[in-house]
Amino acid sequence: MASINDYKSIAGEEIIEEIQKLASFLKGKIIQNINSTSVGGGVAEILARMIPLLKETGVDARWDLIKGDGKFFEITKKIHNALHGMNIDIPEQDFKYFTEVTERNLKEINFNGDVVFIHDPQPIGLIQVKKRPGHKDKKFIWRCHIDISNANARAFNFLKKFIDNYDYSVFSSPLFSKKLTIPQVLISPSIDPLSDKNKELSPETISGVLEKFKIDPSRNIVTQISRFDRLKDPLGVIDVYRLVKKYVDCQLVLAGGGATDDPEGMEVYKEVVEKAGDDKDIFVLNLPPESNIEINALQRASTVILQKSIKEGFGLTVSESLWKSKPVVASGVGGIFLQITHGRSGLLSKTIEGTALYVKQLLQNASYAAELGKNAREHVRHNFLITRHLRDYILLFIKAGLETRENTIFLE
Amino acid sequence: MDDNEPRKGAGIRAGSQFRFFTRTTLPLLTGNYAVNLDQLLKGITLSDDSIIYYHTHHYLIQHHYLTPSAPNDFAYWINFRLGESSLAEEISAIDIFDYNSLGEYKAKLINVISNFIKYGKGKRKTRETEINERFNFMKAITFAMDTGKSAFTLQEFHDILKTTSIFSFYYHYFEAHFRINIKTSNDFSMWIRNELKIPELAKKISNLDPYTITMDNLKLNIIKLVEGYL
Incomplete structure (x- = not known):
């Protein structure tokens, strides 16, 4: 410890x-x-x-x-x-x-x-x-x-x-x-920056996790880490991905737990899998609770991270992503306002279309994404560690x- | 500076040391909130100095690495939640250093918002936010403590300032304005003027506009100004 x-x-x-x-x-x-x-x-x-x-x-x-x-x-x-x-x-x-x-x-x-x-x-x-x-x-x-x-x-x-x-x-x-x-x-x-979920990882560990899930590290990765819960709107995330994909190539990772011990979680998980269909670029990962290193690696490998919650008290996964200097597009709801200053340390959206627009902007403007990510890490360093x-x-x-x-x- | 020119502050030893304090805060929720401009105005009217201070300054310390676009919570909320950018701009532009007390600043704030509601675009109904976008009135308990570091000379002052935390810097530069109640002054300028007798350096430090650059850069600017006198 x-x-x-x-x-x-x-x-x-x-x-x-x-x-x-x-x-x-x-x-x-x-x-x-x-x-x-x-x-x-x-x-x-x-x-x-x-x-x-x-x-x-x-x-x-x-x-x-x-x-x-x-x-x-x-x-x-x-x-x-x-x-x-x-x-x-x-x-x-x-x-x-x-x-x-x-x-x-x-x-x-x-x-x-x-x-x-x-x-x-x-x-x-x-x-x-x-x-x-x-x-x-x-x-x-x-x-x-x-x-x-x-x-x-x-x-x-x-x-x-x-x-x-x-x-x-x-x-x-x-x-x-x-x-x-x-x-x-x-x-x-x-968040604890020294925990398995947030500590620095070697490139080999990150690539190992991507390989395990067959995610292509050479292409854009858009990720949402959250329980399979309607309040996290995983189906809306797939809509966002499809709007983005019309113009910018990317893969989508929807990873989280809660589908094994929660009947509603399993129901939502099945809906997500069904909506993803046979799209080989959508990775729906139902992870066991001890998957901290995997989640850390997926966040670190992502090009853009989403948190499209409909309701959120305080998004710990938002802070985790910001800490990893990732550009985050999150819903402007609840405690997320404390975590992201729009246009400074991330982007806040309201709609599926708006979220897709911001994701496209970030995927195509690496320096803008990097600037947001840099500020994001500083914000977490001073406020949420x-x-x-x-x-x-x-x-x-x-x-x-x-x-x-x-x-x-x-x-x- | 020419190497042959006598250093202006290097050899002076102050009669009284500069003691570096630091500060930290614990935020308190009041349970009061606003979802529209009328409620915001009412809330401000009922707020004491500690609430006004919190909402005009916590942004600076929370985002000290960013150039603040709306340096207070009222302007930020009016802009991003109510979508009233002109009123937000007007509030952002109120120079808090023009006021010797938070009571005076609050009166100006009330005046600007009241006028907007009465005569401005506010004659039409402004937006009402959802409950989770509400403005929460808050305040903070400030804890100040001695860091144990002190300076008798400008060189010592410079060396400590370089390593001091942003919270210590904030305490002596921002909070000092309201603590010592002297317009456009701060602990650094007071000590440099009164103890080291270098009024021009004190004035240069006082004249920096702290609300339009990042705190990190403001601190760097002060260090550079001091270096010019070593």
């Missing part, structure tokens, strides 16, 4: 020094993270990287888990889907069971943190410990990793009575922001420990 010092050559030595200095202001404080699982899922993945990095900078960061049975996690899955906007009826007894399991965890967990950092809805009810003896000086932060902008009102109102008791909340996008009585901090997701994420967490913990309401804080 990479050390904090390994990021110096990527983020800049002064940035790592700054993080280390900021971390020194947390000396003597315990930062206790609590979530529902240590493996699987985005939150566990982030914590598995963040906790060692925080420790390395001298922060006493700890990680505890709540316990729950199958019934509890079925209920939290329902709540999760309802928060994503699905119209799900959650019966009162489910909320009651959620509260009972929370109560059991309140008895079992040793709340030893000066700052208690609770991730996502499953452990949200632990905030009730704040009212119990010995915990009034602790600061509690709720980190929401999911898009709750269209949340089912009943599910959100159940959670809101807990949220209002926290000291801070954290959201990943301005679009997820709600009217709340507590401060809302924006901490965008990040794990080092910025780490710094933001440290700042949040510092702020949580201070009583001041000032907007400018001098750290001495």
